[in-house]
Amino acid sequence: MTAPEPSPAPATDATDVTGENATEPAGPAGPAGPAPTAVLTVERPAHGGHFVARHEGRVVFVRHALPGERVRVRFTGTDDDASFWRADVVEVLEASPHRVTHPWPLADALFTAARGRAPVGGAEFGHIALDEQRRLKAAIFEEQLTRLARTERSVTAEPAPGEAADGLAWRTRAAFAVDAAGRLAMHLHRSHAVVPVRVMPLAVPAINALRLWALDFSGIERVDVAAPSGGGEPLVLLVPAAGTSPRRVAAVASSIDGASVGVLDAESGQVRRLSGRTWLQESVLGVDYRVTGAGFWQIHRGAPEALVSAVLDGLQPAAGERIADLYAGAGLFTVPLARAVGPAGAVLSVEGSAGTSRDARRNLHGQDQVAIVQGRVDAVLGRWSEPLDAVLLDPPRAGAGKKVVRQILDAAPRVVGYVSCDPASFARDLGYFLAAGWTLDTLRVFDLYPHTHHMESFARLLPPSA
Incomplete structure (x- = not known):
């Protein structure tokens, strides 16, 4: 396939998808100004979503890259005593043939770098063709077996049953932050900073259909959403910020249509029902399971x-x-x-x-x-x-x-x-x-x-x- 231009334009309305016009933190910077950049040649994949490059003899773990690419990176971790540095790609000078347009601009390193900020976490391989993602994952798994278990094994990464051709719409659980204006938000990678979000392409349609980004979550610290496989409506769990009144929490809950709503105590994991039910029915190979809102289930x-x-x-x-x-x-x-x-x-x-x-x-x-x-x-x-x-x-x-x-x-x-x-x-x-x-x-x-x-x-x- 033909390699894309270094900074592909998003295929969707950037304002609707990323909250681009909202007030948000600038790109990574230190007390002396913007973080330094460098041009690196990427070598190989590494466990953890990174790719290995070298800068002046030091190993650099680069995110949002591909093997063989020549990229400009912005350093995000450069402690002198560290055994390696960290960096994010901000420009692609020589692209891999496996690089594609990212399906989610908010998580696209190139798109967000052009706007002076870092991408959110959660879709760090979105710039890679899906078949190549699986080939890289298999190679990473093989490398871990060789290095840590001292055994050689050929690995193939299998898609899940019923996987979509584009690899989207699979998450049945999602957790969101809330920004200072009360909007649904997500964290930037390795950061406490958040940006407002509209639509999550990795989430199943039932989660996006709630249109939670259109609501005012002022007074809420975190919003967890789960959609069941066994029928029934989704469940939204609210984690109130300290000092939020029960009346305010009830007002937020009443604004949510099409879902059960509960309050989650983040420390104890206990859920208090506000409307609907506090559990989900999951169905696997003809067997039904009941899972409480805060309980673990495969995503x-x-x-x-x-x-x-x-x-x-x-x-x-x-x-x-x-x-x-x-x-x-x-x-x-x-x-x-x-x-x-x-x-x-x-x-x-x-x-x-x-x-x-x-x-x-x-x-x-x-x-x-x-x-x-x-x-x-x-x-x-x-x-x-x-x-x-x-x-x-x-x-x-x-x-x-x-x-x-x-x-x-x-x-x-x-x-x-x-x-x-x-x-x-x-x-x-x-x-x-x-x-x-x-x-x-x-x-x-x-x-x-x-x-x-x-x-x-x-x-x-x-x-x-x-």
Whole structure:
């Protein structure tokens, strides 16, 4: 394909999409004035949404670039003691053939740099053709396996079931800030500064259809929105700013049409109903789940189906088996595992969040073969003495860690399934399994976050005797 011009014009009305005419912070600058710039040649991708370049012998992690490009960057982190610097692309001098027009001007580094500000976070790969995004993600995953797990593996990044050709309209959850004027807003990358937003192209249509950007959110600090897959209206959660009166919160809630509304206590995670219901019904492969507004659920509309299918294919749970579902959330995997092992089997569900653990209890009501324990995974496993046939873990971004891996190894299951949202922490934990003689049997990587650097994976691990 033909490389675009260095500063492509947006395909949409810039004022409507970005709030361009609003008062907002200027571009990155320090006490002495605007941040310095330099012309760099980009080398390769790196984990975290960055691309590697070098400046005067120092490694620079550049965002919004592509391998092989010659770009002008604005430095965003230049501490003398740092092992690397950070920078954002502000102009493309020699473009990659894989560079395309960004679908969201507010997150487009070139578009926003021309207007003296940084882009918002959340779509840092939007300037890359979708097939190339997946190729780069696969390469990054392979590099993490080589560097951290000391193993070679060819990886392919798979799209989610039903993925749109443009990779848009997939987010069923979105969190927004509120600017000083009470407008829906988003944070600039690595910044407390916010800019008003109209339309979020990555969000499912049900979220954009609420037109929350047209409302006055004065007195509200944060707005969380979720759209269910199992039917029913979206849920909007309001986090009031300190000192906001209940009357003001009620007035904001009454201005929202077409959604249930609640107040979220950001510290406790508790939700207070204002209108409608405080939970969402999700449906996955014919199974319904109830998830409270603040509870964890996969963000991509196709992610639950993709991951449940991968888990069941990988673990092959059988009637009568004993299985542990660690970091179990609201029971996305626990429910099908409980059905598979039946009343003669047993499933241990461990989740650290009290609210999400309550969701799991609702979703598994009547399943007497399931023990639902709320607490730290390492603490629960430390008290657990019964043998396990299979273990599934879906840890947060930091991974499971050496202690939990050791506890899993001590349980001597016939198979371990590892769902991960971070290739680096997964590769580190995989290294612990490999060092104990285990084998990486199946590995699937899913592009569940198009236009971002994030990805999800499922691994099937087998013990030395397998």
